[in-house]
Amino acid sequence: MExxxxxxxxxxDDINKICNRASEFEKGIRRSNHINRHIANMFFENxxxxxxxxEMAENRISANKYNFDAGTSxxxxxxxxxxxxxxxxxxxxxxxxxxxxxxxxxxxLKEKTYYNTISFVNAGSGSSAHPTQALLDYYTIKKHFLDLxxxxxxxxxxxxxxRVAKSNIELLKKFNAKIRCIAPIQFQDETLEGIDYxxxxxxxxxxxxxxxxxxxxxxxIAEKIDFDEYINNYQITKDNLPxxxxxxxxxxxxxxxxxxxxxxxxxxxxxxxxxxxxGVYIRMAILDMILSSYGI
Amino acid sequence: MExxxxxxxxxxDDINKICNRASEFEKGIRRSNHINRHIANMFFENxxxxxxxxEMAENRISANKYNFDAGTSxxxxxxxxxxxxxxxxxxxxxxxxxxxxxxxxxxxLKEKTYYNTISFVNAGSGSSAHPTQALLDYYTIKKHFLDLxxxxxxxxxxxxxxRVAKSNIELLKKFNAKIRCIAPIQFQDETLEGIDYxxxxxxxxxxxxxxxxxxxxxxxIAEKIDFDEYINNYQITKDNLPxxxxxxxxxxxxxxxxxxxxxxxxxxxxxxxxxxxxGVYIRMAILDMILSSYGI
Amino acid sequence: MExxxxxxxxxxDDINKICNRASEFEKGIRRSNHINRHIANMFFENxxxxxxxxEMAENRISANKYNFDAGTSxxxxxxxxxxxxxxxxxxxxxxxxxxxxxxxxxxxLKEKTYYNTISFVNAGSGSSAHPTQALLDYYTIKKHFLDLxxxxxxxxxxxxxxRVAKSNIELLKKFNAKIRCIAPIQFQDETLEGIDYxxxxxxxxxxxxxxxxxxxxxxxIAEKIDFDEYINNYQITKDNLPxxxxxxxxxxxxxxxxxxxxxxxxxxxxxxxxxxxxGVYIRMAILDMILSSYGI
Numbered sequence: 001m002e003x004x005x006x007x008x009x010x011x012x013d014d015i016n017k018i019c020n021r022a023s024e025f026e027k028g029i030r031r032s033n034h035i036n037r038h039i040a041n042m043f044f045e046n047x048x049x050x051x052x053x054x055e056m057a058e059n060r061i062s063a064n065k066y067n068f069d070a071g072t073s074x075x076x077x078x079x080x081x082x083x084x085x086x087x088x089x090x091x092x093x094x095x096x097x098x099x100x101x102x103x104x105x106x107x108x109l110k111e112k113t114y115y116n117t118i119s120f121v122n123a124g125s126g127s128s129a130h131p132t133q134a135l136l137d138y139y140t141i142k143k144h145f146l147d148l149x150x151x152x153x154x155x156x157x158x159x160x161x162x163r164v165a166k167s168n169i170e171l172l173k174k175f176n177a178k179i180r181c182i183a184p185i186q187f188q189d190e191t192l193e194g195i196d197y198x199x200x201x202x203x204x205x206x207x208x209x210x211x212x213x214x215x216x217x218x219x220x221i222a223e224k225i226d227f228d229e230y231i232n233n234y235q236i237t238k239d240n241l242p243x244x245x246x247x248x249x250x251x252x253x254x255x256x257x258x259x260x261x262x263x264x265x266x267x268x269x270x271x272x273x274x275x276x277x278x279g280v281y282i283r284m285a286i287l288d289m290i291l292s293s294y295g296i
Numbered sequence: 297m298e299x300x301x302x303x304x305x306x307x308x309d310d311i312n313k314i315c316n317r318a319s320e321f322e323k324g325i326r327r328s329n330h331i332n333r334h335i336a337n338m339f340f341e342n343x344x345x346x347x348x349x350x351e352m353a354e355n356r357i358s359a360n361k362y363n364f365d366a367g368t369s370x371x372x373x374x375x376x377x378x379x380x381x382x383x384x385x386x387x388x389x390x391x392x393x394x395x396x397x398x399x400x401x402x403x404x405l406k407e408k409t410y411y412n413t414i415s416f417v418n419a420g421s422g423s424s425a426h427p428t429q430a431l432l433d434y435y436t437i438k439k440h441f442l443d444l445x446x447x448x449x450x451x452x453x454x455x456x457x458x459r460v461a462k463s464n465i466e467l468l469k470k471f472n473a474k475i476r477c478i479a480p481i482q483f484q485d486e487t488l489e490g491i492d493y494x495x496x497x498x499x500x501x502x503x504x505x506x507x508x509x510x511x512x513x514x515x516x517i518a519e520k521i522d523f524d525e526y527i528n529n530y531q532i533t534k535d536n537l538p539x540x541x542x543x544x545x546x547x548x549x550x551x552x553x554x555x556x557x558x559x560x561x562x563x564x565x566x567x568x569x570x571x572x573x574x575g576v577y578i579r580m581a582i583l584d585m586i587l588s589s590y591g592i
Numbered sequence: 593m594e595x596x597x598x599x600x601x602x603x604x605d606d607i608n609k610i611c612n613r614a615s616e617f618e619k620g621i622r623r624s625n626h627i628n629r630h631i632a633n634m635f636f637e638n639x640x641x642x643x644x645x646x647e648m649a650e651n652r653i654s655a656n657k658y659n660f661d662a663g664t665s666x667x668x669x670x671x672x673x674x675x676x677x678x679x680x681x682x683x684x685x686x687x688x689x690x691x692x693x694x695x696x697x698x699x700x701l702k703e704k705t706y707y708n709t710i711s712f713v714n715a716g717s718g719s720s721a722h723p724t725q726a727l728l729d730y731y732t733i734k735k736h737f738l739d740l741x742x743x744x745x746x747x748x749x750x751x752x753x754x755r756v757a758k759s760n761i762e763l764l765k766k767f768n769a770k771i772r773c774i775a776p777i778q779f780q781d782e783t784l785e786g787i788d789y790x791x792x793x794x795x796x797x798x799x800x801x802x803x804x805x806x807x808x809x810x811x812x813i814a815e816k817i818d819f820d821e822y823i824n825n826y827q828i829t830k831d832n833l834p835x836x837x838x839x840x841x842x843x844x845x846x847x848x849x850x851x852x853x854x855x856x857x858x859x860x861x862x863x864x865x866x867x868x869x870x871g872v873y874i875r876m877a878i879l880d881m882i883l884s885s886y887g888i
């Protein structure tokens with residue numbers, strides 16, 4: 001594995017290998033030492049948790065980390081980033097963890113860098129992909145279900161703008177899960193194949209094994225949709241959440257928007273912090289596999 | 297020791313244990329390796345020195361450090377910080393060093409985190425407490441005075457708004473020092489017990505063994521008090537500083553405000569940079585004791 | 593070597609020693625471990641590449657690094673920085689890597705710090721000096737030319753405002769290179785000795801062994817000079833660049849301003865990323881020599 005750009009490029013075998021390595025890190029039966037490897041975390045969108053999760057993973061595999069925040073570095077957006085990446089490569093950076101508002105920039109960067117080998121890990125690209133989130137969600141699910149075949153997974157919220165939804169759908173289809181998307185018409189994405197849409201949350205949640213909530217961007221939703229109407233029709237509550245369903249959320253939760261506060265203290269919601277924990281093992285596995293491809 | 301929130305919760309025995317461990321670090325007869333421990337520095341107020349002092353201490357005990365500056369992270373203030381802390385805990389953070397404008401937030405956080413054990417170290421909370429400053433001040437004083445009983449300590453400046461003053465008073469009372477506060481009426485705090493107030497700096501300084509100056513916030517004082525009048529009546533000068541008194545200041549000094557510039561080159565003022573140096577040993581000791589309570 | 597402030601203070605022998613040590617680091621035949629040394633990177637001007645290059649060098653010699661960005665720290669500019677530096681010294685910082693808009697501040701800091709020994713490395717001071725850039729340029733040149741005597745080096749662009757030009761000229765004169773500066777009259781600096789000025793780029797480039805382009809500050813140039821006129825008369829193109837000349841640039845390049853885009857894919861321009869790579873070895877050598885002067 002040289003890059004992790006999206007879920008599409010991974011086979012089910014690749015995905016299981018990543019999860020196996022993550023599990024070895026979780027159990028403490030694998031240790032890695034990449035003291036001579038150097039990873040740049042380039043976050044052009046604000047992030048606390050994903051960035052911390054990558055930093056934690058980098059420290060735990062003993063790689064060197066370098067943080068570039070959009071605000072405080074002089075990195076120019078747009079065309080100049082190609083030069084910046086070639087420079088990072090020349091200076092000795094082995095891998096770039098990139099979060100950027102562009103759907104496609106990471107692919108273009110991968111094609112156009114030429115100095116030394118440099119690996120890219122997608123930490124969130126526009127509304128198109130967030131592959132490490134989908135992998136950690138899968139790793140979390142696999143602790144509860146041996147096989148995803150015919151399991152019903154209900155994804156709820158702003159599907160069309162959600163990179164989390166896109167990557168999860170891509171992954172879950174590979175394992176033949178039954179995917180339902182519960183969303184008002186404005187939040188549906190017609191280009192997605194192999195999923196069923198529900199506008200009625202109760203029908204969508206019927207017999208669901210897993211409910212995946214998405215983060216609603218408060219600041220964006222105001223322009224597009226009646227806020228109260230969304231809450232009335234699509235908020236996850238004690239009443240509509242299936243009794244045994246795992247409740248998942250990529251965090252941070254907007255309490256009383258996509259999920260009613262009192263749901264968060266239910267047993268079903270215990271998964272949410274497990275997702276955060278598991279993210280570290282998944283990212284350790286990915287970075288370890290990428291850096292190991294250089295040899296020592 | 298699981299947390300360090302304030303001085304009140306420490307016995308004199310606890311305080312002496314911290315100082316003894318700091319002394320072992322200073323002398324180089326103790327080394328610690330917390331390579332598997334992870335500390336988040338969360339500074340919601342600007343800080344250069346205290347933050348650097350903690351970072352230095354973290355490096356010297358070989359812990360992993362993570363910096364969150366209020367400006368560049370997406371941490372929301374107020375209610376959402378509870379979720380953030382639970383996430384940090386899930387991701388694997390063992391201790392949080394927190395500086396925040398709130399007097400009480402750190403206590404509330406300590407009560408409401410529930411995922412894994414996470415320790416809190418107070419690096420300055422509103423105007424209520426700055427326990428590591430009081431501990432390093434005590435450690436500095438103890439190099440000059442074997443026993444604080446009946447020693448006269450004159451604290452000068454804006455007592456009511458100073459977390460440094462509050463924590464120092466709390467600590468010095470435990471060791472039966474004689475505490476005088478020299479301040480105009482607006483800067484006195486009536487709720488503090490066991491201290492004597494002086495409005496006349498010459499009377500307050502009479503026979504003082506130690507003079508503790510506080511940092512006057514130039515930007516705030518303008519609203520409350522006549523600036524020139526404060527300097528005329530309360531500035532520490534070569535004339536009013538007792539000949540043998542140790543002069544202490546938490547830094548950075550506003551030259552020619554709370555202390556006249558020429559005082560800073562006197563032998564009495566040599567203590568100020570020693571405080572900065574000692575802060576690192578004290579913070580090493582505190583973090584080491586907290587992280588060691590997890591075992592290895 | 594205790595400090596690196598400018599090129600003037602180095603003999604040719606010093607410069608060759610630095611390059612020899614850099615070469616040992618490049619070849620992997622020297623390793624250093626400064627795990628007990630602490631370096632503060634203080635960048636008061638934005639920087640991505642130079643700062644990353646120093647961070648990479650610090651990690652590779654296993655020193656501890658501390659980053660202060662002008663924006664997020666509470667460091668006051670001007671007079672208070674003296675106190676800050678003395679505090680850093682008291683806290684245990686061994687070396688400061690400083691970039692600042694002032695031409696002279698780093699010299700003043702060196703003179704006025706008094707607590708412990710603290711070393712200064714100039715990472716760019718106003719328009720006066722950028723010694724690590726000149727050293728890495730020399731190291732890069734030496735891989736192509738055994739001796740600089742009588743080699744023709746054509747420096748092109750805004751000489752008067754360029755700290756890169758000043759430090760390179762200082763260094764190249766020590767090795768008896770023939771230095772030409774190609775610049776319009778507004779960008780010439782009359783105070784520089786031992787160089788020849790050319791206003792005609794074709795004459796200036798005649799038989800040149802090396803062409804050093806300078807970064808034109810787009811935002812500044814608008815006030816001073818006709819932009820199109822500069823491009824017409826001074827842009828480096830396939831037509832005017834001598835066939836065998838090394839093309840150098842401190843980066844980042846303003847494409848189609850000082851250099852036409854298509855020039856960057858020529859063999860001559862391959863040097864530019866080599867400069868970035870070599871910068872790490874040079875900075876490792878400098879920091880290693882400075883920190884080693886403390887002994888272990």
